[in-house]
Amino acid sequence: MKSSALFDVAGRATIVTGGASGIGFACAEAMIDNGARVTLMDMNQGSLDEAVKTLSARGQVRGEVVDVTDRPALRKAFVNTAAHYGRLDVVFANAGISGGPGFLQLDGNRNPERMIESYTDEQVDKVVGVNFFSTFATIQAAVPHMKKSGGGRIIVTSSISSMMTEVHVAQTYVMSKAGLPQLVRQAALELVGYNILVNAMAPGPFITNIGGGRLKDPANQKLFEKFSPMHRMGKTEDIQGLALFLASPASAYITGQQITIDGGVTLGIAD
Numbered sequence: 001m002k003s004s005a006l007f008d009v010a011g012r013a014t015i016v017t018g019g020a021s022g023i024g025f026a027c028a029e030a031m032i033d034n035g036a037r038v039t040l041m042d043m044n045q046g047s048l049d050e051a052v053k054t055l056s057a058r059g060q061v062r063g064e065v066v067d068v069t070d071r072p073a074l075r076k077a078f079v080n081t082a083a084h085y086g087r088l089d090v091v092f093a094n095a096g097i098s099g100g101p102g103f104l105q106l107d108g109n110r111n112p113e114r115m116i117e118s119y120t121d122e123q124v125d126k127v128v129g130v131n132f133f134s135t136f137a138t139i140q141a142a143v144p145h146m147k148k149s150g151g152g153r154i155i156v157t158s159s160i161s162s163m164m165t166e167v168h169v170a171q172t173y174v175m176s177k178a179g180l181p182q183l184v185r186q187a188a189l190e191l192v193g194y195n196i197l198v199n200a201m202a203p204g205p206f207i208t209n210i211g212g213g214r215l216k217d218p219a220n221q222k223l224f225e226k227f228s229p230m231h232r233m234g235k236t237e238d239i240q241g242l243a244l245f246l247a248s249p250a251s252a253y254i255t256g257q258q259i260t261i262d263g264g265v266t267l268g269i270a271d
């Protein structure tokens with residue numbers, strides 16, 4: 001089969017949560033540049049407007065302002081979008097937030113504010129609420145529309161934090177991502193009979209606006225580059241091949257999987 005047919009997503013009605021920035025925006029770009037129709041859902045009105053403006057020069061795009069933790073609003077945004085397209089084919093359940101730094105500071109000393117006993121109930125609920133519960137809520141919102149459409153693809157943005165411990169990453173973030181591979185497996189098993197395939201992408205450190213842009217800070221970048229066998233962090237365009245693969249016929253026999261995309265970080269330190 002020609003690569004143009006293998007990776008054909010033309011016309012696919014697509015939703016990207018957290019699509020106004022970073023990894024979600026890059027997924028939206030990959031879909032739009034290959035002819036899909038894309039709705040970006042994001043809570044940040046300013047960056048959403050900007051993203052829609054940028055992408056509208058390249059294809060069919062619209063935006064819905066929604067906080068994914070507001071479940072009735074999320075369901076309504078999915079109903080609106082499926083009605084707009086008359087179907088729903090692909091969903092990137094991508095919206096997520098950082099939990100801040102981990103229990104070690106960059107100088108190697110312990111960070112008193114990031115000890116297990118220091119986290120507030122609000123901090124715990126917020127990070128787990130956005131990253132874990134809202135991923136499930138997004139899948140829930142998508143499924144009725146995909147069943148009506150005769151199938152679909154759900155692609156969850158997980159993290160290497162779902163698999164490994166990280167001294168520079170918050171406890172809340174690690175635990176919020178830990179359940180995602182198993183959520184994906186269980187959902188995939190239930191939904192395979194409806195022709196809905198569910199998979200996850202597990203990125204390593206990517207340069208985005210997450211955590212107030214802390215991964216754009218040179219001191220942080222130096223640290224993450226040290227742990228990377230490629231000695232570089234991910235650029236948002238690095239996600240696009242995997243995003244397109246999981247949304248397209250090329251991955252038709254893959255479901256319930258989490259694919260790591262980390263430049264080798266989870267392999268260990270190479271030199």
Ligand SMILES: NC(=O)c1ccc[n+]([C@@H]2O[C@H](COP(=O)([O-])OP(=O)(O)OC[C@H]3O[C@@H](n4cnc5c(N)ncnc54)[C@H](O)[C@@H]3O)[C@@H](O)[C@H]2O)c1
Pocket residue numbers: 017018019020021022023024041042043044047066067068069094095096097098130131157158159160202203204205206207208209210211215
């Ligand atoms: N950047 C990394 O190093 C990295 C690594 C692994 C996984 N991830 C995951 O990738 C996903 C995207 O993060 P990113 O790095 O592109 O960050 P980002 O901050 O650049 O983009 C995230 C987007 O999600 C939106 N968002 C946040 N909370 C929301 C909510 N409650 N409702 C709706 N929209 C919301 C933000 O407004 C923003 O536009 C997240 O799930 C994150 O955990 C990122």
